[in-house]
Amino acid sequence: MIQITLPDGSIKEFQRGSTPMDVAKSISEGFARNVISAKFNNNTIETSTQLNENGSLVLYTFNDAEGKKAFWHSSAHILAQAITSFYPNVKLTIGPAIDNGYYYDVDLGEETISEKDFTAIEKKMLEFAREKYVFKMREVSKKEALKFYRSQNNAYKVELIENLDDGDITFCDHADFTDLCRGGHIPNTGIIKAVKVTSAAGAYWRGDEKNNQLTRIYGISFPKQKMLTEYLELLEEAKKRDHRKLGKELELFAFSQKVGQGLPLWLPKGAALRERLEMFLKKAQKKAGYETVITPHIGQKELYITSGHYTKYGKDSFQPILTPKEGEEFLLKPMNCPHHCEIYNNKPYSYKDLPVRFAEFGTVYRYEQSGELHGLTRVRGFTQDDAHIFCTPDQLDEEFKSVIDLSLYVLRVLGFDNYTAQVSLRDKENSDKYIGSDENWRKAENAILNAANEKGLDYNVEYGEAAFYGPKLDFMIKDALGRSWQLGTIQVDYTLPERFDLTYKGSDNQLHRPIMIHRAPFGSMERFIAILIEHTGGKFPLWLTPEQVIILPISKKYQIYAEKVLHLIENSEIRALIDDRNEKTGRKIRDAELNKIPFMLIVGEQEENNGTVSVRKQGKGDIGTFTINEFVSFLNKEVNSTLEQF
Ligand SMILES: [Zn+2]
Numbered sequence: 001m002i003q004i005t006l007p008d009g010s011i012k013e014f015q016r017g018s019t020p021m022d023v024a025k026s027i028s029e030g031f032a033r034n035v036i037s038a039k040f041n042n043n044t045i046e047t048s049t050q051l052n053e054n055g056s057l058v059l060y061t062f063n064d065a066e067g068k069k070a071f072w073h074s075s076a077h078i079l080a081q082a083i084t085s086f087y088p089n090v091k092l093t094i095g096p097a098i099d100n101g102y103y104y105d106v107d108l109g110e111e112t113i114s115e116k117d118f119t120a121i122e123k124k125m126l127e128f129a130r131e132k133y134v135f136k137m138r139e140v141s142k143k144e145a146l147k148f149y150r151s152q153n154n155a156y157k158v159e160l161i162e163n164l165d166d167g168d169i170t171f172c173d174h175a176d177f178t179d180l181c182r183g184g185h186i187p188n189t190g191i192i193k194a195v196k197v198t199s200a201a202g203a204y205w206r207g208d209e210k211n212n213q214l215t216r217i218y219g220i221s222f223p224k225q226k227m228l229t230e231y232l233e234l235l236e237e238a239k240k241r242d243h244r245k246l247g248k249e250l251e252l253f254a255f256s257q258k259v260g261q262g263l264p265l266w267l268p269k270g271a272a273l274r275e276r277l278e279m280f281l282k283k284a285q286k287k288a289g290y291e292t293v294i295t296p297h298i299g300q301k302e303l304y305i306t307s308g309h310y311t312k313y314g315k316d317s318f319q320p321i322l323t324p325k326e327g328e329e330f331l332l333k334p335m336n337c338p339h340h341c342e343i344y345n346n347k348p349y350s351y352k353d354l355p356v357r358f359a360e361f362g363t364v365y366r367y368e369q370s371g372e373l374h375g376l377t378r379v380r381g382f383t384q385d386d387a388h389i390f391c392t393p394d395q396l397d398e399e400f401k402s403v404i405d406l407s408l409y410v411l412r413v414l415g416f417d418n419y420t421a422q423v424s425l426r427d428k429e430n431s432d433k434y435i436g437s438d439e440n441w442r443k444a445e446n447a448i449l450n451a452a453n454e455k456g457l458d459y460n461v462e463y464g465e466a467a468f469y470g471p472k473l474d475f476m477i478k479d480a481l482g483r484s485w486q487l488g489t490i491q492v493d494y495t496l497p498e499r500f501d502l503t504y505k506g507s508d509n510q511l512h513r514p515i516m517i518h519r520a521p522f523g524s525m526e527r528f529i530a531i532l533i534e535h536t537g538g539k540f541p542l543w544l545t546p547e548q549v550i551i552l553p554i555s556k557k558y559q560i561y562a563e564k565v566l567h568l569i570e571n572s573e574i575r576a577l578i579d580d581r582n583e584k585t586g587r588k589i590r591d592a593e594l595n596k597i598p599f600m601l602i603v604g605e606q607e608e609n610n611g612t613v614s615v616r617k618q619g620k621g622d623i624g625t626f627t628i629n630e631f632v633s634f635l636n637k638e639v640n641s642t643l644e645q646f
């Protein structure tokens with residue numbers, strides 16, 4: 001008999017040679033029907049693998065990330081099988097499962113695959129799936145594996161195998177199809193009920209543009225047709241909300257080939273939006289005791305050698321800027337931290353002066369490959385809502401908690417209600433990987449865990465995910481379409497104070513090192529605004545939206561009254577404009593709706609005579625007639641209902 005430990009801690013006895021599926025069935029037949037993959041002692045195995053020793057077993061269904069991975073990995077085999085049936089000379093390369101589905105990179109030689117071929121491939125995949133093939137793993141020698149792919153003239157697989165150790169190579173067979181594979185499959189292909197080939201694109205072998213160009217075919221599959229339908233609807237909605245599309249339509253930002261790839265240009269409306277976000281955070285930061293600092297966009301190379309950033313960004317990012325003076329080199333700043341350390345070094349501090357909190361909307365520059373650039377989420381120049389807190393070890397707890405408060409405030413006001421936190425701690429078994437004393441690490445890790453507990457955060461702990469210089473907490477948010485984004489990192493750092501020789505005088509009159517906290521609730525303004533655009537579909541909260549009100553005179557005759565209304569409401573800090581085009585009112589309303597302007601004020605003869613406005617709310621229609629004062633107080637109330645104060 002062997003003893004199997006299950007995730008709930010319970011230990012059950014099974015016959016030696018029992019499989020994960022046997023274990024699943026012992027729990028319940030219903031559960032077993034949904035189990036699609038398993039891990040034994042943290043190694044991915046097949047649900048049919050015989051267990052011959054004691055150990056811990058985790059069983060996964062499609063609801064688990066591991067289950068999806070097995071499902072999509074198995075589907076990638078079926079995709080490859082289908083492609084091979086249409087293109088017998090195809091050379092398969094790699095085909096991993098990804099966050100949403102899977103892809104296969106293939107060399108089609110002279111042939112091509114395009115959208116019109118997708119339906120036939122999908123049909124073939126389903127045909128294969130219905131055969132209920134079982135994936136069978138077998139070990140092969142390196143010699144045998146190389147022989148198999150050399151006979152197919154497949155230099156890609158040969159290259160992959162050459163980099164593997166003999167004794168560590170497995171093939172997977174189903175039907176008459178064989179692939180190089182590490183395992184981790186679903187019990188049989190019959191549970192693949194819905195498939196979609198989503199796109200085909202060019203990709204280089206091993207991501208290197210010096211190599212052959214391959215075709216990357218993306219697919220996704222599900223155990224239920226309904227799940228595929230829902231996924232495709234979500235994809236459609238995501239397309240509509242794509243920040244690159246909405247950014248253009250709402251005139252928020254643009255890119256210019258002349259200025260350079262990955263360097264966003266903020267248009268007036270986008271700049272207004274960003275400015276409001278900055279003001280919102282600045283106001284809260286002021287209340288939380290931050291001081292604003294401003295530092296230049298470049299710094300001497302030496303500065304970043306001291307900070308260690310040169311090692312990280314030097315070679316692979318923008319190259320140093322030279323001056324007429326020989327040997328003088330400057331870097332575009334990749335991080336604000338070194339500058340803030342030097343601000344701290346500007347004067348001596350006593351423990352009574354701490355903590356100090358320096359905040360800056362600091363623009364940093366990092367070179368990203370052109371293929372990696374993506375709208376505002378991946379750019380070459382971006383502004384961080386950065387701040388650095390310098391505190392004593394005794395203050396770390398309180399400081400960490402107040403940074404969490406600030407981050408939660410930001411998430412709440414901006415409507416991100418669905419979030420979790422990830423606490424990244426050190427891997428205790430490899431403690432020499434990290435710098436700083438054990439005691440400091442213990443303090444910092446406890447500070448983060450205490451803060452997370454006290455603030456009632458829903459968090460998970462990842463051991464070994466901490467940076468070498470300190471533990472951290474990240475907020476993971478879910479947007480309106482259920483997609484996850486990482487925002488707002490809070491990071492404890494012992495290294496930079498060391499590297500920059502930062503000190504404060506303690507109550508013992510001796511010099512001590514302060515602890516540094518890096519934090520940025522938005523992360524980068526560019527990326528945050530991209531997420532906000534997609535989360536809201538461009539319908540920003542009223543306090544944030546660049547144009548809150550548009551006044552629509554029903555004809556030229558009421559232009560003067562429209563201007564009077566504009567002046568009165570602008571006096572009350574409401575952002576408004578007049579649509580004075582010579583267009584029908586219906587057309588003006590439609591355009592205002594498309595531009596997602598929250599309120600439309602229609603003015604004509606009756607309104608002018610009574611000193612009123614007829615109000616329409618975007619997406620809702622007519623909400624009645626208001627005097628101008630009534631409308632102003634109504635709007636301010638609406639703003640205050642979404643803009644809670646810190
Ligand atoms: Zn496989």
Ligand SMILES: [Zn+2]
Binds near residue numbers: 335337388
């Ligand atoms: Zn920093």
